Amino acid sequence: MTTQETLQEPPAAPAEAQRHAGHRLPGPVKDRFLAWWTRLQHEGAPGPVRADRAALRRAHDLTAVVCTPAYQRIYRELVQANGGVSWDKPWQQDRIAALIALAAHVEKRSGKNLPQAMSQQAEGSDRNLVSDLRFARLLDSPDIESLFTGLRRLLPLIQRQTDPGALADDLFEWGDRIKKRWAYDYIWRGKP
Numbered sequence: 001m002t003t004q005e006t007l008q009e010p011p012a013a014p015a016e017a018q019r020h021a022g023h024r025l026p027g028p029v030k031d032r033f034l035a036w037w038t039r040l041q042h043e044g045a046p047g048p049v050r051a052d053r054a055a056l057r058r059a060h061d062l063t064a065v066v067c068t069p070a071y072q073r074i075y076r077e078l079v080q081a082n083g084g085v086s087w088d089k090p091w092q093q094d095r096i097a098a099l100i101a102l103a104a105h106v107e108k109r110s111g112k113n114l115p116q117a118m119s120q121q122a123e124g125s126d127r128n129l130v131s132d133l134r135f136a137r138l139l140d141s142p143d144i145e146s147l148f149t150g151l152r153r154l155l156p157l158i159q160r161q162t163d164p165g166a167l168a169d170d171l172f173e174w175g176d177r178i179k180k181r182w183a184y185d186y187i188w189r190g191k192p
Contacts, residue, residue: 024169032077033078033168034165037103055068055069055070056100056101075100094145095144097148098144102151105156106160108160109163109164112163114182117158117162118135118154126189129158130158138150138151138154
């Protein structure tokens, strides 16, 4: 082996995160998503909207999310906002399902993205709302289904507050670049 070969980085593994990194949620789709989220959180939301939110919150995995009428209604709205073009790749469909279902768990918009919200300290404590270990496990999620499950369990720990727009962007673009940004945005407080 030559010196040149030893200095080169090994090729990246063909993991799901690598294959789909860099794909963006189109602006009109994100706008429609945020308008839907705002309707969902409105205090005077009509019964059907509240029922949709409850159905999405009950969905325990992405298959359960996709099989709800609530999801199908907002998915169709997002397709319209996307110029009538639906997402035909399974990884895209899973990411759309994850961002819609997780947004139903977000009750209040904050100026913090998820890692910033997770690294806040509880009042009177020197610990993060989400521990370093739990956050690291989240970053190690092997696929979007695992990430969805982890985030669904973590949102109550941060009082269901984050930026829904950043949530949508990060879930749709999930990959090594987002993982690295999250690692930088999170405030690691563990003992050395």
